[in-house]
Amino acid sequence: MPDLSATPSPARTGRYWTRLLPLLTALACLTRLPSFIHPLWSPDEGYLAVQARLLAHGGTLYETVVDRKPPLVPLLYQGAFALTGSDTLTGVRVLAVGAHLLTAVLLVSLARRRWGDRAGRTAGILYLLLSIGVNPEDAQAAGFEVFMLPCTAAALWCADRRRWTLAGLAVAAAFLVKQTGGAVLLPVLWHWHRATAADRRALLALTAGAVPPILAAALLTDPGGFLFWTVTGSGAYASLTGSELHVLARALGNAALLATACAALLPALARTRGGPATRDLWLWLAASAAAVCAGFHFFGHYYLQLLPPLALLATAALRHRPARALIGTACCTALFLTWGLLAPRPELAHTQRLADATARRTTPSDTVLIWGMHPETYWLAHRTPASRYLTAGLLTNYSGGRDGPRVGEAYAVPGTLPVFRAELTTRPPALIVDDSRGKPYAPHRVPTLRRLLTAHYQEVERIDGAILYARVP
Numbered sequence: 263m264p265d266l267s268a269t270p271s272p273a274r275t276g277r278y279w280t281r282l283l284p285l286l287t288a289l290a291c292l293t294r295l296p297s298f299i300h301p302l303w304s305p306d307e308g309y310l311a312v313q314a315r316l317l318a319h320g321g322t323l324y325e326t327v328v329d330r331k332p333p334l335v336p337l338l339y340q341g342a343f344a345l346t347g348s349d350t351l352t353g354v355r356v357l358a359v360g361a362h363l364l365t366a367v368l369l370v371s372l373a374r375r376r377w378g379d380r381a382g383r384t385a386g387i388l389y390l391l392l393s394i395g396v397n398p399e400d401a402q403a404a405g406f407e408v409f410m411l412p413c414t415a416a417a418l419w420c421a422d423r424r425r426w427t428l429a430g431l432a433v434a435a436a437f438l439v440k441q442t443g444g445a446v447l448l449p450v451l452w453h454w455h456r457a458t459a460a461d462r463r464a465l466l467a468l469t470a471g472a473v474p475p476i477l478a479a480a481l482l483t484d485p486g487g488f489l490f491w492t493v494t495g496s497g498a499y500a501s502l503t504g505s506e507l508h509v510l511a512r513a514l515g516n517a518a519l520l521a522t523a524c525a526a527l528l529p530a531l532a533r534t535r536g537g538p539a540t541r542d543l544w545l546w547l548a549a550s551a552a553a554v555c556a557g558f559h560f561f562g563h564y565y566l567q568l569l570p571p572l573a574l575l576a577t578a579a580l581r582h583r584p585a586r587a588l589i590g591t592a593c594c595t596a597l598f599l600t601w602g603l604l605a606p607r608p609e610l611a612h613t614q615r616l617a618d619a620t621a622r623r624t625t626p627s628d629t630v631l632i633w634g635m636h637p638e639t640y641w642l643a644h645r646t647p648a649s650r651y652l653t654a655g656l657l658t659n660y661s662g663g664r665d666g667p668r669v670g671e672a673y674a675v676p677g678t679l680p681v682f683r684a685e686l687t688t689r690p691p692a693l694i695v696d697d698s699r700g701k702p703y704a705p706h707r708v709p710t711l712r713r714l715l716t717a718h719y720q721e722v723e724r725i726d727g728a729i730l731y732a733r734v735p
Contacts, residue, residue, distance in 0.1 A: 278379060278382075282370065282382075282383060283367070286366050286386050286387070286390065287363060289366075289387065289390045289391070290359050290390055291359060292599070293362070293391070293393055293599065294355070294358065294402065295599070295602075296599065296602030296603050297355050297402035297403070297404065297602075298355055299603065300607055301351065301610070301614075301642070302403075302638055303398070303399050303402045303403035303404075304400070304403040304405060304563075305635060305637060305638060306403060306405045306406065306563075307403050307404060307638065308613075308636060308639070308641055308642075309329065309637045309638075309652055309653070310335060310339045310404075311343075311348070311351065311638065311641040312637050312638070312640045312641050313327050313336040313339065314336055314339035314340040314342075314348065315343070315641065316646075316647075317337070318340055318344070322483070323336060323484070323487075324483050324491050325487055326650055328650050328651065328656070329491065329652075330491055330492065331440060331491075331492065332437065332439065332440065332488075332492050333482075333483055333488075334409070334435070334439045334479075335406050335409055335439055338354070338357065338409065342357060351404060354404040355404050357404065357409075358404040358408045358409070361411065361412050362389075362390060362411070363390075364415075365389060365411045365415045365570060366385075366387075366389045366390050368415035368419045369385040369386055369389050369570055369574060370382040370383065370385055371419060372385070372415075372418065372419055373577045376578075377539070377577070377578065377581045378581070380584070381581040384576075384577045384580060384581065384584045384588065385573050385574055387588060388527070388576055388577060388588065389570060391588075391592055391594075391595040392573060392591065392595070393569060394523075394595060394602065395519065395522070395523020395594070395598055396516060396519050396562040396563065396598075397519060398598070398601055398602035398605055399562070400561065400562030400563035400566070401562070401563075401566070407564065407566040407567055409439050410436050410439040410440050410442075410567070411566065411567070413435040413439060413446075414436045414443055414546075414550075414567070414570060416432040416435075417429050417432035417433045417450050418450065418542070418546060419432075420432055421454065421457075421542075422453060424457050424458070426454065426464045426465075426468040427467045427468070427470055427471040429450050429453075429468055430450075430472035431472065431475060432446075433446055433447050433450060433468075433471070433472050434471065434472045434473070434474075434475040434476050437476065438476065438479055441492060442553035442556055442564075443567075445549040445552060445553040446546065446549065447472075447549075448545055448546075448548075448549040449542045449543075449545045449546040452542050452545050454468060495675055495676065496557075505667070505668070509558055509559065513560035516560055516561070516562040516564075516565055517560075517565070519562065519565075520565050520568070522594060523591070523595070523598060524576075524594075525590065525594055526586075526587045526588075526589075526590025526591045527572075527579075527587055527591060530576060530579035531572075531579055533579060534575055534578060534579040539578065540574075540575060540578050543571050543574050544571075544575070546571040547568065547571035547575065550567045550571060551568065553567055554567060554568065612725075612726050612728075613636050613638055613639050614642060615725050616632075616639050616695060616697065616725055616726075616728055617638075617639050617642035617643035618643070619725055620632075620639065620693060620730070621643045621644060621645065623723070624643075624692050624693050625692075626644065628646075628691070628693065629689060629691045630643070630646070630648060630691050630692060630694070630695065631647070631649060631693070631694045631695065632647070632652075632695045632697060633697060633698060633703075633711060634654055634695070634699075635653050635654060635660065635661075635697075635701075636697060637652040637653055640652070648685060648686060648691035649682055649685045649686070650681070650685070654698070654708075655703070656675050657671070657674045657675070657679065657682055658671065658674060658703040658708060659673035659675075660701065660703040669702040669703055670702075670703075670707055670708070671708055671709060671710065679710060682710065683710055686714060690718065690733060691733070692733055693731065693732055694719055694730075695730050695731075696728060696730075697728040699726075699727040699728060700727070718734055719732065719733055720732060
């Protein structure tokens with residue numbers, strides 16, 4: 263635990279941060295530079311952008327637009343769009359830089375309190391270097407994990423200082439960004455038990471910070487919908503059945519990428535032993551690893567949750583001689599940065615062509631249905647979705663890259679198909695875009711969509727394997 267007798271003076275602390283913050287800011291901007299060179303990086307960004315537009319025009323989360331995630335990030339996108347307009351993600355990308363910088367600052371403070379000034383600098387720099395150590399599509403997107411990380415770091419920072427109400431508030435914020443952010447509660451509870459000898463008043467303060475924000479989020483959206491979409495309604499999505507090899511390959515591939523980014527740190531981490539100053543960090547890492555495994559999907563952006571505890575544990579192992587490891591990690595980071603700057607984006611080019619065709623064949627007042635896994639097509643085309651379900655995944659269980667056996671109407675999120683049929687009957691889309699391109703959720707395997715296309719639509723265009731259907735007058 264921290265040596266409070268060695269607390270630096272305010273003047274020394276001021277000089278420390280005055281020198282360090284510009285360096286961390288520059289490093290945060292440099293590592294996030296690739297995020298600004300494309301309109302968007304991932305379908306998650308597209309999903310959030312479409313949600314934000316619908317919310318800005320009177321939509322209601324979990325009713326007229328749905329997702330399996332809590333509400334904070336869609337609302338964050340909506341706020342950014344209110345300032346910059348909804349045609350660009352630049353504002354959200356700036357917020358993502360700020361989120362990484364804030365996470366680094368909190369880690370600096372945690373490490374400095376335990377091991378001194380040099381350790382603080384090492385922790386902040388290491389975190390920012392590691393923050394892009396996965397596929398650029400996962401690292402550079404302004405996704406859920408990016409905004410979750412400062413909340414998890416803040417939770418541990420507050421628990422380390424016995425500020426229990428604030429720690430509970432930070433845990434709630436992490437959960438309201440993404441459910442797996444709640445995993446940080448485990449090391450927070452460890453701090454509570456160790457620091458207070460299980461004092462009930464401290465636990466009440468922790469609860470008072472954590473519970474009201476979650477209840478408020480449920481009440482301000484739709485309580486039943488909030489509970490269903492964030493907790494109880496994702497059983498099929500979280501199942502591993504039918505995609506074992508597919509998911510295992512993704513898990514190993516993304517783990518290998520992160521191991522490459524951490525290559526210069528792994529020997530020191532392997533020699534690290536648990537001690538009073540690192541037990542909570544190992545517990546934080548274990549809880550984060552369990553969160554990465556939850557749902558059995560192992561996307562690269564899930565692994566970002568491991569980075570704050572990894573950076574602190576590496577700092578603990580390297581606090582006496584960090585220079586060589588920092589240089590090695592910087593070299594690995596340069597590779598990932600170059601990858602992000604130069605990597606082609608063929609799926610984005612396809613989506614842009616599809617969006618152009620959609621805009622050309624419809625009017626702004628029309629609704630359209632994009633039957634695929636790229637909701638960003640709605641955003642790029644400036645067209646309103648015909649359904650609250652923005653991807654085919656919610657209606658077929660293809661979400662998460664299922665590779666066939668458990669994909670189809672039988673595996674849709676419970677209750678979604680009747681609503682989907684009613685939406686298409688009440689206000690039929692002017693254009694349906696089948697962007698399945700041979701995937702297991704193609705319309706011929708979805709009777710609801712197949713019957714609608716056969717009865718009321720005709721093919722009008724093909725683009726890179728996607729088929730556009732216009733409604734027959």
